[in-house]
Amino acid sequence: xxxxxxEKLVKLVAKLPALGTRSARRIVxxxxxxxxxxxxxxxxxxxxxxxxxxxxxxxxxYDTESPCSVCSSETRxxxxxxxxxxxxxxxxMERVSMFKGKYHVLGGVLSALDGVAPEDLNIENLLxxxxxxxxKEIILALPATIDGQITTNYLIQRLKDFDVKISTLxxxxxxxxxxxxxxxxxxxxxxxxxxxx
Amino acid sequence: xxxxxxEKLVKLVAKLPALGTRSARRIVxxxxxxxxxxxxxxxxxxxxxxxxxxxxxxxxxYDTESPCSVCSSETRxxxxxxxxxxxxxxxxMERVSMFKGKYHVLGGVLSALDGVAPEDLNIENLLxxxxxxxxKEIILALPATIDGQITTNYLIQRLKDFDVKISTLxxxxxxxxxxxxxxxxxxxxxxxxxxxx
Numbered sequence: 001x002x003x004x005x006x007e008k009l010v011k012l013v014a015k016l017p018a019l020g021t022r023s024a025r026r027i028v029x030x031x032x033x034x035x036x037x038x039x040x041x042x043x044x045x046x047x048x049x050x051x052x053x054x055x056x057x058x059x060x061x062y063d064t065e066s067p068c069s070v071c072s073s074e075t076r077x078x079x080x081x082x083x084x085x086x087x088x089x090x091x092x093m094e095r096v097s098m099f100k101g102k103y104h105v106l107g108g109v110l111s112a113l114d115g116v117a118p119e120d121l122n123i124e125n126l127l128x129x130x131x132x133x134x135x136k137e138i139i140l141a142l143p144a145t146i147d148g149q150i151t152t153n154y155l156i157q158r159l160k161d162f163d164v165k166i167s168t169l170x171x172x173x174x175x176x177x178x179x180x181x182x183x184x185x186x187x188x189x190x191x192x193x194x195x196x197x
Numbered sequence: 198x199x200x201x202x203x204e205k206l207v208k209l210v211a212k213l214p215a216l217g218t219r220s221a222r223r224i225v226x227x228x229x230x231x232x233x234x235x236x237x238x239x240x241x242x243x244x245x246x247x248x249x250x251x252x253x254x255x256x257x258x259y260d261t262e263s264p265c266s267v268c269s270s271e272t273r274x275x276x277x278x279x280x281x282x283x284x285x286x287x288x289x290m291e292r293v294s295m296f297k298g299k300y301h302v303l304g305g306v307l308s309a310l311d312g313v314a315p316e317d318l319n320i321e322n323l324l325x326x327x328x329x330x331x332x333k334e335i336i337l338a339l340p341a342t343i344d345g346q347i348t349t350n351y352l353i354q355r356l357k358d359f360d361v362k363i364s365t366l367x368x369x370x371x372x373x374x375x376x377x378x379x380x381x382x383x384x385x386x387x388x389x390x391x392x393x394x
Contacts, residue, residue: 003261005249009242015235016224027213029285031243032259033249038212041245045206046228050236052202053229062229064200088226 004063006032025178058129060105060122070094077101079136082176083126083155085109093141101139104129109151110143118154126155130162131191137165203229255326257302257319259284259335267291267299274298276333280323280352282340290338298336301326306339306348315351323352327359334362341368 006028014024044064055061056068063069070076070090080101082179090103107122128137140155142148152168159166172190173182203225211221228236252258253265260266266271267287277298281287287300304319326332337352339345349365356363369387370379379387 003250003259003266005242005261006259007244009239009246012235012239012242018220018223025285025288026215028246029259029283030214031286032246035247038209039243039247042206043240043247044208045202045209046236046240046243049206049225049229049262050232050240051204053200062200062203062226064202069200086226087229088222091222157269 050068058086058125059090059103060125061090061103062109073102075100079134080139081129081133081135081137082139082141084141085148089141089143101137106142106151109145109147110154111147113147121151121156123155127158130159135164137167140166140168142168144169215221249259256287256300257284257304257322257324258300260288270299272297276331277336278326278330278332278334279336279338281338282345286338286340298334303339303348306342306344307351308344310344318348320352320355324355327356332361334364337363339365341366 009026010021010028013019013027014021016024019027031042038077052064053062054064054066056063056066056071058071061068061070065072078101080099081104082093082099082101084106084107085108085113086095089104090105093099093103104126105122106126108116108120110116110118110121138159140150140152156166170193171186172193173179173186179187207218207221207225210216210224211218228239229272230346249261250259251261251263253260253263253268255264255268258265258267262269274297277296278301279290279296279298280301280303281290282303282305284302287302290296290300301323303320303323305313305317307313307315307318331332335356337349339349353363367390369390370376370383376384
């Protein structure tokens, strides 16, 4: 079939999230077709990112410098810390561009099923930051899953001796959603946490 | 949000077929996470493919050599030529590993809508091959779409002065399909071309 090198590339591309062999083949063909406009610029940018981007030693974000631009920012509120599961969640928070505090990336959530224990997460560094930095409030913005909630509860326990306010994101019906399409758990939760107007 | 280089990479990845910004972000994060096991090998393989792989001057296939391994093969039947739309279709044919002839990649099909004219396709080279090579049968394996059929008819016209047998792939109900899920056109076609047992 296709040359060995092409086959090897298809296999590597198929390892990327949400891609299978079929879409990997389409992508590789597209790259070969658009050599000048896509393939070569992509290789160049990937090489640059691989060379330059590192993990921020303070919060765990990815950036070209460490500490990252968020951690080293003078204008952001260092007393407010948002704990997220992953850099993807940090990016999602930044896209809203409403949060002006700093971050801490846990690198996952506790999971009995996947064998993720507290020592696998970036928790010790979080405690060290609480000793070192003047943090007044911690927002636990972990996923609204069972594992996320277990992790939130675990962190509340670990943080209870520190003099910080702890909060989590509000849960309820997302914007634009119709009740008919929501799961029972969300409706129950929204009902229990209903707001008096 | 994320560094400029990362943003640039996300934008490039989002240009790949079937990917949007969201999946591009996930892919870039995965690359950064699996730096040694995925990111660096991928860059290396892409660089290798970009350097080595070229378009076969005879059939239009991609390979590390030109003429490609199919065209230069001694064991394949040079009297049988399969005309396909794209390298992807050539690969699909090769995966079946039943066809032992050679190929000719058109590089598309005629399309009034997309403004693809005969001179945009690799047709002149096909005619030259018919003069030069000893081709006895041409299988027109173009897509079963209207544009594909128009292209097939056009090629039949262009090939009628040559002493070659022309055939197309059989059309009908695909293997494993249930009638209930087939479109009317396919059922009609399968009915009209029914086989007496």
